[in-house]
Every structure is written in C-alpha cells, then in structure tokens.
Amino acid sequence: MRGLAISAGQWHQALGDWAVYRRYRPGQQQRIQELALRLLLRKHLVAVNGAELDDRLRLRIAGMAVVPVLELGLDWYERWQTLILYDGPFVAEHSWEDEFGIVHQETSERSGEAWERGPVVLSLEDVWHSGQGDGYNVVIHELAHTLDMRDASANGAPPLHAGMDAAAWQADMQAAWDDLARRAELGETLPVDEYALEDPAEFFAVLSETFFEQPEPLRAAWPAVYRHLADFYRQDLLKP
Numbered sequence: 001m002r003g004l005a006i007s008a009g010q011w012h013q014a015l016g017d018w019a020v021y022r023r024y025r026p027g028q029q030q031r032i033q034e035l036a037l038r039l040l041l042r043k044h045l046v047a048v049n050g051a052e053l054d055d056r057l058r059l060r061i062a063g064m065a066v067v068p069v070l071e072l073g074l075d076w077y078e079r080w081q082t083l084i085l086y087d088g089p090f091v092a093e094h095s096w097e098d099e100f101g102i103v104h105q106e107t108s109e110r111s112g113e114a115w116e117r118g119p120v121v122l123s124l125e126d127v128w129h130s131g132q133g134d135g136y137n138v139v140i141h142e143l144a145h146t147l148d149m150r151d152a153s154a155n156g157a158p159p160l161h162a163g164m165d166a167a168a169w170q171a172d173m174q175a176a177w178d179d180l181a182r183r184a185e186l187g188e189t190l191p192v193d194e195y196a197l198e199d200p201a202e203f204f205a206v207l208s209e210t211f212f213e214q215p216e217p218l219r220a221a222w223p224a225v226y227r228h229l230a231d232f233y234r235q236d237l238l239k240p
C-alpha cells in the first residue's frame with residue numbers, strides 16, 4: 001500500500017471497533033494513522049505458514065503497534081525491522097541441558113515472541129483476539145518487550161526518561177508485583193492477567209497492554225504504577 005491514500009472508511013474498518021483507538025480525540029487518531037503508515041513504510045510485515053495479510057489487517061496491526069510510541073516516536077522501534085505473522089498459535093521449541101547433562105525438550109505454545117534485535121513474531125489468531133475489551137493485546141504486549149530490551153536485556157524496565165525516578169519505579173513495581181501475587185493466591189479479581197507473574201519482563205509487558213486496554217482498573221489498583229507508565233509512554237488515556 002506504499003503511496004496509497006487510505007480513505008477514512010478504510011481506517012474505520014481497520015480500527016473503528018478498537019476501544020483504545022476510540023478513546024483518542026480525532027486529531028490524535030489522525031496522528032495514529034500517519035504514524036501507522038510510516039511504520040508500514042519502514043518495517044516489513046511478513047505472513048508465514050499460511051497466514052494472509054490484507055490491507056485491513058496491515059492497517060489494524062500497524063495502528064495497534066504505533067499506539068505505545070505515539071509520543072515517543074518510531075525510533076523507539078529501531079531495533080526490529082520485521083514483524084512476522086504466523087497462522088495459528090505460535091509454537092516455540094526450547095531445549096536445555098540440566099546439571100546432569102540431560103537435554104530436555106520443551107515446546108510451549110505462546111502467542112508471540114520478541115528477540116533482542118530479532119524479528120517480532122505474532123500469532124495471527126491472537127492478533128484477532130487483541131483489543132476486544134478484555135485487556136488482552138498481543139501486539140502491544142510484544143512491542144512492549146522490544147521497548148524493555150532497548151537498554152539491556154528484558155528486565156522489566158525500559159530506559160526511563162530524564163527526570164523519571166528509577167528507584168521509585170523499581171519500588172512501586174515490586175509492591176504491585178507482591179500485591180498481584182497475594183491477590184492471585186487469594187483468588188481475588190486481578191487488575192492484570194496473572195501471566196504477569198512469570199517474570200519481571202512479562203510483568204512490564206502485561207502492565208503495558210493493560211495500561212492501554214484497561215486503564216481504569218489498573219489506575220484504581222496501583223495508582224503509582226499507572227503514573228510511572230503514563231510518564232514513560234508520555235500518555236494518559238484517562239486524561240485525553
């Protein structure tokens with residue numbers, strides 16, 4: 001779609017049902033559209049294993065992809081060039097050797113994966129399940145991992161902006177982690193998906209998708225964490 005003018009109707013088809021997009025004012029929606037087109041010019045979206053990408057899906061993925069960097073800029077995605085769309089759930093195979101020299105094979109089903117400097121891989125099925133109002137968004141989740149990996153490894157903390165307090169970030173994230181673990185153990189309703197407790201990197205990725213998809217319960221549960229995320233993303237969807 002290089003050089004093509006996208007009509008308002010096409011944008012509406014691609015993003016009109018996405019509640020996150022609808023939170024933005026018309027001028028901001030315009031900026032999302034412009035940034036999405038720039039992303040499509042800069043990055044490769046590749047369909048593999050029978051996946052098919054039509055213009056609507058390209059616009060939808062690009063629109064979701066640029067929301068986290070709307071106020072940061074596309075350069076924050078400079079470390080990846082290719083987004084691979086996979087038909088069906090993505091199966092990752094890992095093998096590891098234990099201390100006795102026995103090699104274990106592990107196959108885990110996951111909805112996406114982001115490697116340092118490598119491509120971002122997304123399951124098409126999970127892309128279609130994203131942005132349905134339940135807090136789940138695999139596009140934002142995986143791209144949050146790439147932001148996290150910009151400074152060092154995926155450690156749950158992206159490079160913070162000047163003026164942000166890294167110690168306060170760390171302390172507030174830890175308190176939220178402990179609170180989530182406690183609530184999960186008690187079987188309480190959780191402000192974010194329990195998968196966040198996998199490790200600090202997943203915690204940041206899940207918090208990020210919730211920050212955009214379901215900001216109200218997130219802010220209500222952990223206002224300090226919400227504020228850190230708003231400072232980092234330079235956006236506050238509850239104050240448009």
Ligand SMILES: [Zn+2]
Pocket residue numbers: 141142145201202205
């Ligand atoms: Zn993840």
